[in-house]
Amino acid sequence: MPRYVPYRMLYLALAGGLAVNPGAVAQAMAQQPPADLILTGGLIWTGPGSPATGPEAPTALAVRDGRIVAVGSDAEIERYRGPRTQTIRLQGRRVVPGFMDNHTHFIAGGLTLGGVDLRDAATPQEFARRIGEQARRHPDRWILGGTWDHELWGGELPHRRWIDSLTPRTPVFVRRLDGHMGLANSRALELAGITAATPDPPGGAIVRDAGGQPTGILKDAAQDLVERVIPEPSEEELDEALERAQRHALERGVTLITDMGTWAGLETYRRAHRRGRLLLRVYSVVPLSTWRRLADLVQREGRGDTRLFWGGVKGFVDGSLGSSTAWFYDPYTDDPANRGLVVTDTSELWRDIVSADSAGLQVIVHAIGDRANDWLLDTFRSARALNGARDRRFRIEHAQHLTREAIRRIAQDEVIASMQPYHAIDDGRWAEKRIGPERIKTTYAFRDLLDAGARITFGSDWTVAPIDPLLGIYAAVTRRTIDGANPEGWVPEQKITVEEALVAYTANNAYASFLERELGTIEPGKLADLVVLSGDPLEVDPVRIPELKVDLTIVGGEVAYRREG
Numbered sequence: 001m002p003r004y005v006p007y008r009m010l011y012l013a014l015a016g017g018l019a020v021n022p023g024a025v026a027q028a029m030a031q032q033p034p035a036d037l038i039l040t041g042g043l044i045w046t047g048p049g050s051p052a053t054g055p056e057a058p059t060a061l062a063v064r065d066g067r068i069v070a071v072g073s074d075a076e077i078e079r080y081r082g083p084r085t086q087t088i089r090l091q092g093r094r095v096v097p098g099f100m101d102n103h104t105h106f107i108a109g110g111l112t113l114g115g116v117d118l119r120d121a122a123t124p125q126e127f128a129r130r131i132g133e134q135a136r137r138h139p140d141r142w143i144l145g146g147t148w149d150h151e152l153w154g155g156e157l158p159h160r161r162w163i164d165s166l167t168p169r170t171p172v173f174v175r176r177l178d179g180h181m182g183l184a185n186s187r188a189l190e191l192a193g194i195t196a197a198t199p200d201p202p203g204g205a206i207v208r209d210a211g212g213q214p215t216g217i218l219k220d221a222a223q224d225l226v227e228r229v230i231p232e233p234s235e236e237e238l239d240e241a242l243e244r245a246q247r248h249a250l251e252r253g254v255t256l257i258t259d260m261g262t263w264a265g266l267e268t269y270r271r272a273h274r275r276g277r278l279l280l281r282v283y284s285v286v287p288l289s290t291w292r293r294l295a296d297l298v299q300r301e302g303r304g305d306t307r308l309f310w311g312g313v314k315g316f317v318d319g320s321l322g323s324s325t326a327w328f329y330d331p332y333t334d335d336p337a338n339r340g341l342v343v344t345d346t347s348e349l350w351r352d353i354v355s356a357d358s359a360g361l362q363v364i365v366h367a368i369g370d371r372a373n374d375w376l377l378d379t380f381r382s383a384r385a386l387n388g389a390r391d392r393r394f395r396i397e398h399a400q401h402l403t404r405e406a407i408r409r410i411a412q413d414e415v416i417a418s419m420q421p422y423h424a425i426d427d428g429r430w431a432e433k434r435i436g437p438e439r440i441k442t443t444y445a446f447r448d449l450l451d452a453g454a455r456i457t458f459g460s461d462w463t464v465a466p467i468d469p470l471l472g473i474y475a476a477v478t479r480r481t482i483d484g485a486n487p488e489g490w491v492p493e494q495k496i497t498v499e500e501a502l503v504a505y506t507a508n509n510a511y512a513s514f515l516e517r518e519l520g521t522i523e524p525g526k527l528a529d530l531v532v533l534s535g536d537p538l539e540v541d542p543v544r545i546p547e548l549k550v551d552l553t554i555v556g557g558e559v560a561y562r563r564e565g
Contacts, residue, residue: 033064033082034064034080034081034082034083034084034085035062035063035064035069035080035081035082035085036063036064036065036084036085036086036557037062037063037064037085037086037087037088037528037554037557038060038061038062038063038077038080038081038085038086038087038088039060039061039063039087039088039090039095039530039532040059040060040074040077040078040087040088040089040090041059041060041074041089041090041091041092042059042060042090042091042092042093042094042095042532043057043059043090043092043093043094043095043536044057044058044059044060044061044071044095044522045094045095045096045097045502045522045538046058046071046097046521046522046523047097047503047506047507047520047521047522047523048499048503048507048521052499052536052538052539053539058071058072058073059072059073059074059090060072060073060074060076060077061077061095061522061530062077062080063528063557064080064557065557066527066528066556066557066558067525067526067527067528067557068522068523068524068525068526068527068528069524070524071522071523071524088532088552090532093532093533093534093535093536093551094532094533094535094536094537094538095522095530095531095532095533096502096506096522096530096531096533097506097507097519097520097521097522097529097530097531098253098254098255098256098506098519098529098530098531098553098554098555099252099253099254099255099469099505099506099531100254100255100256100257100258100457100459100505100506100509100510100513100519100520101249101254101256101257101258101459101460101462101467101469101505101509102258102418102419102420102457102458102459102509102512103258103260103397103398103418103420103459103460103461104257104258104259104260104459104460104461104462104467105179105259105260105261105461105462105463105464106242106245106249106257106259106261106265106282106462107238107241107242107245107259107261107262107264107265107268108241108261108463109241109245109248109462109463109467110240110241110242110243110244110245110246110248111144111145111233111237111238111241112144112145112146112147112463113241113244113245113248114145114240114241114244115134115143115144115145115146116130116131116134116143116144116145116146116174117130117145117146117147118130118131118145118146118147118148118174119147119148119149119177119463120152121148121152122152122153123152123153124153124156124158124162127148127153127158127162127163128162128163128166131143131163131166131167131172131174132163132166132167135166135167135170135172138170139169139170140169140170141170142170142171142172142173142188142230142231143167143170143171143172143173143174144173144174144230145174145175146174146175146176146182146183147175147176147177147463147464148174148175148176148177148183149176149177149322149426150176151322151429151430155430157207157215157217158183158216158217159183159215159216159217160183160184160185160186160189160214160215160216163183163185164185164186164187167185167187168187169187170185170187171184171185171187171188171191171230172184172185172187172188173185173188173223173226173227173230175223176322176323177322177463177464177465178320178322178323178461178464179320179464180219180220180319180320180322180323180325181217181218181219181220181223181323181325182217182218182223182226183216183217183218184216184218184226185216186216188216188226188229189214189216189226191226191229192225192226192228192229193225194206194214194218194225194226195214196208196211196212196213196214198214198225200222201221201222201224201225202221202345203220203221203341203342203343203344203345204218204219204220204221204222204223204224204341204343205218205219205220205222205325205341206218206219206222206225207219219319219323219325219341220319220323220325220341220343221343232264235268235271238264238265238268239268239271239272241268242268242269242272242277243277246278246279246280247561248467249280249467250279250280250553250555250560250561251550251553251561251563252467252468252469252470252550253469253470253531253533253550253553254280254467254469254553255280255281255529255530255531255553255554255555255560256280256281256282256283256509256510256513256515256519256529257280257281257282257283257467258282258283258285258312258459258509258512258513259282259283259284259285260285260314260364260397261284261285261286262286262287263286263290263293265284266284266286266310269282269284269308270308273307273308278307278308279555279560280555280560281306281307281308281519281529281555282307282308282309283309283310283312283513284308284309284310285310285312285313285314285364286310286312286313286314287313287314287315288313288314288315288349288352288353288356288363288364288365289315289352290313291313291352291355291356291359291361292355292359294310294311294313294356294361295356295359295360295361297310298310298311298360298361306515306518306519306527307556309513311361311362311514312361312362312363312364312395313352313356313361313362313363313364314364314365314366314397315344315349315352315353315363315364315365315366316343316344316349316365316366317342317343317344317346317349317365317366317367317368317372317373317375317376318340318341318342318343318366318367318368318369318371318372319340319341319343319368320368321368321369321400321401321427321431321434321435322427324338324340324434325340325341325343326340326368326369326372326400326401327339327340327341327342327368327369327371327372327375328340328369328370328371328401328435328439329370329371330435330439332434332435333432333433333434333435333436334433334434339371340369340371340372342372346375349365349379350379350382353365353379353380353383354379354382354383354386354387357383357387357392357394358383358386358387360390362392362393362394362395362514363380363383363392363394363395364394364395364397364418365394365395365396365397366397366398367396367397367398367399368398368400368401369400369401370401370402370403370406370439373396373399373401373402373403373406374403374405374406376396377396377406377409377410377413377415380394380413380415381413384413393414393416393511393512393514394413394414394415394416395415395416395418395512396410396415396416396417396418397418398418398419398420398423398461399417399418399419399449400419400423400427400443400444401435401439401442401443402442402443402445403442404442404448407442407445407448407449407452407454408452410449410452410454411449411452411453411454414455415454416455416456416457416508416511416512417449417454417455417456417457418456418457418459418512419444419446419456419457419458419459419504420458420459420460420461420464420465420472421444421446421458421472421473421475421476421501422460422465422466422468422471422472422475423444423461423464423465424443424444424446424475424476424479424490424491424494425475425478425479425480425481425482425490426465426481426482427443427444428479428481428486428490428491429481429482429483429485431443440491441491441493443491443494444479444491444494445494446476446494446495446496446500447493447494447495447496448494450496450500455508455511455512456504456508457504457505457508457509457511457512458472458476458501458504458505458508458509459472459505459509460472469505470533470537470545470546470548470550471546472501472505473498473501473502473505473537473545474542474543474545474546476495476496476500476501476504477495477496477497477498477501477542477545478495478542478543479491479492479494479495480543498537498538498542498545499538502537502538506520506521507520507521508520527556527557528554528556528557529554529555529556530552530553530554531550531552531553531554532550532551532552532553532554533548533549533550533551534548534549534550534551534563535547535548535549549563550563551563
């Protein structure tokens with residue numbers, strides 16, 4: 001049988017047409033030659049409800065032609081061994097389905113890996129020093145990337161004067177880790193034509209000092225003023241960025257990513273796929289405003305295959321909590337004149353959501369504040385009423401700050417809450433000063449959503465947070481903020497179990513990408529995407545989960561990463 005089942009076929013199956021039956025696939029495979037790969041002597045977590053330990057827990061599995069043939073005891077799997085079968089002896093280690101990341105900016109992440117890194121710059125002096133060093137190395141090249149966090153040095157926003165003397169002829173535009181604001185130096189402002197007279201664009205803000213001069217901080221849509229003068233990366237630079245990003249993700253056990261990207265990113269993935277250089281699986285999502293172009297591509301070429309697929313569009317309602325641009329009903333506690341920003345005109349956004357849904361595309365929309373989430377739920381409901389019943393799987397990206405009613409509606413309306421748990425232990429350091437003690441009770445409401453019957457999926461929002469599922473599991477289970485100030489957990493009533501977090505990183509992510517018949521659990525007939533861990537997250541004290549290592553990452557039955565030693 002073919003190595004990959006076309007994604008169009010999968011989509012039709014889910015819509016009630018053609019069926020892809022893993023049991024039938026497994027039966028056919030059992031009549032074929034011996035396994036290509038056997039993993040034996042470990043603990044296999046097959047998916048939701050799998051016994052963690054004990055006599056019923058499987059210890060071995062067999063793979064042939066990139067798919068799982070059988071799962072069982074060492075003795076049961078031994079019959080699949082042949083003279084050329086590769087064997088991996090697990091020595092008691094835990095195997096889980098390949099981790100999936102529901103929300104990345106993957107190509108941008110690869111570019112950032114090649115740029116200046118400000119993620120852990122803990123003082124304004126260190127922030128400036130790193131930028132100055134980059135400028136000395138590449139004085140005529142734009143300095144990009146950054147992922148800085150002003151909360152590390154007390155909350156003061158950076159200012160262009162911090163870096164101007166270090167970058168007199170080098171343009172700089174470095175983003176905050178959430179991507180919703182960035183710092184431009186004077187050279188970059190000059191190239192963009194931004195002066196004291198430049199008005200704030202719709203959906204954005206130019207931060208100004210007491211004299212009305214731009215400080216260099218640009219929020220949300222105001223960032224576009226600089227971005228339009230930044231040279232586009234070449235195909236070679238994009239290909240290199242993908243190579244870096246893939247290595248980075250595979251080392252952390254990630255076998256499938258959803259990229260909230262661009263058309264240039266999709267073409268980068270397609271080039272890599274043609275060359276046999278796409279080492280993990282990619283769901284390539286493009287901007288919602290380009291839904292017609294994507295609908296035309298789907299009509300001409302289908303939706304790709306299980307290595308690279310498309311069919312989703314991403315939009316934005318509001319900004320972020322860290323940039324004080326998330327859209328709330330009530331004002332920010334630390335900024336009473338501010339209720340956040342709507343970053344896309346709501347009439348335009350409503351029209352694009354309904355139209356993209358009518359074209360059969362998956363609609364994926366960013367919403368952070370409580371008002372943004374309620375608006376989006378209303379719009380999703382409108383689209384259903386107008387376009388009729390189908391398996392559409394609407395996704396709210398982040399779903400961070402919810403009303404109690406929104407939690408109920410997400411479950412009732414079968415909307416996927418696509419969340420990123422590391423944000424909870426990061427934002428939890430300072431979220432209460434932004435929105436007060438009451439609103440934080442339903443911030444990153446993992447437990448309440450699960451108890452309501454909602455389906456949640458997990459990821460990173462890389463480069464906003466580390467692309468590391470083990471850290472994400474730790475965050476969801478312990479909710480210990482990264483400053484050490486909440487050893488029992490920040491808003492601890494929203495903690496979930498390790499197994500629930502594993503499901504959110506595996507089976508639920510497969511469902512969110514219309515691939516639950518192919519991925520997400522370890523069972524015969526499914527694609528052999530697997531992770532071998534150095535220890536057992538289901539048995540270790542959850543506070544020690546970050547100490548675990550990914551020993552092996554397997555994609556389609558082939559070892560894509562092996563930890564040295």
